[in-house]
Amino acid sequence: MAHADPQSADATWIANHLETRLLGADGLPIVGLPRWSRMRVLRGLPNGMIDVWVPRFNLTGLVAVSTIGPVPAPDQDELEAERQDGPTFMGGIGMPGRIVGGANLRTWPVVGNNLLRTVGHNAPVRILDSVEGDDGEEWYRANGLDTRTYQPVTLGYIHHSLVRLPRLRYTSPSPDRGDTPGRHFEADLREPALITAFEDGTPVWSTLTLKGTVSHRTPSGVHHILWRVPNETMTSERVYPPIPRDAPGGYYLTNVLWTQYFTSDGASIHYNYWSSNWGYAGSHGCLGIAYNEARFAWDWADVGTPVYVFT
Incomplete structure (x- = not known):
């Protein structure tokens, strides 16, 4: 989706004063929103929801009116600071994987009252990177994927032990992978x-x-x-x-x-x-x-x- 200039004079900005979830059109959660995540209002809906763009994740979705309030328009530095805010980064991965045995996709890398979605055995995921959880263990930041189209439908955290990733035995070690075409x-x-x-x-x-x-x-x-x-x-x-x-x-x-x-x-x-x-x-x-x-x-x-x- 192409977004209008966030610094446009007619932009209306809000932020959530409670931890909440960004919902998709189907009503299912897409991602967890930490408190005070800034959002640009796209349109109001008659069901107590607001359609928003969330710069922190570059995602659009729905939030409940009861969880948000107005805030001043942020500048680019403030938006960038939000994008950088998160758990300690351990390394990029960028690979397709599968859930082993079933798992909970969470809004933050720690076991607690932070469930985003439950996913079953062999559910497809795309592992974006590795982070250090609040428990000191390795977690993955991951997109949950649609089981038919393999397009991203959620963004959250999964403990590394619950994901099977490729071992890359036959892939080229060269950065451009030019010797493994096709x-x-x-x-x-x-x-x-x-x-x-x-x-x-x-x-x-x-x-x-x-x-x-x-x-x-x-x-x-x-x-x-x-x-x-x-x-x-x-x-x-x-x-x-x-x-x-x-x-x-x-x-x-x-x-x-x-x-x-x-x-x-x-x-x-x-x-x-x-x-x-x-x-x-x-x-x-x-x-x-x-x-x-x-x-x-x-x-x-x-x-x-x-x-x-x-x-």
Whole structure:
């Protein structure tokens, strides 16, 4: 969104005298607002809410009238001071990750009465940077992402132990990452197992994935997408050696969507609707992922896309 000049003479400014949340159009919280966060009024609404722009986070949303009051127009130095106000910065990250086991996204990096949203296992997040929490431990400042579009919908803090990030095993150490052009997948089988999509050496998407069991391991090494099937029936009667579908270890699965084979003996990335144990063993060697994730991988990759599998 393009914002008008904050120093415009017709700008109306307010600040919250209570800690509160900035809400989206759906009524769900986007970010926590520390006391005295300055906001520019965009419009009043008839439901006791005000549509505002918050320079501290460069976000727009709704705040309750009962939590705010008028303040003088701030100058640029005051707005910049607000943007710099926050927990101790430890380092930038800028990577896509996934929640492990479920987590609370909080308005400040400490456990307390500061819940922003609860997010489930394998929920997508983008980790912006690392900060020191009030407890002295490492926390991540993170965007919670829409599960279909992967666009940011929240901004808050998550304890680092609740997030799985890519390990960057195959990425280039050079600053411009110029020696890893194009697109490739990296499947890190260390539990919880994670697939990451890289574009020109930069991680752009990731998801927890099912992986092969001890008796049917996902093959490590450098592979490529060999062929793709948008919708198929998978049966153990077509593997080698074949297993009858009703025998121990047998299977017959219809409407398996967006299958991308990366070995000639059948290891693939595909939609898995019969298990949701994301991040752990449970397949015959395939990398099984959830519906939205399988659709993303299908749309993003093509025959020839490299697939690096490691532990």
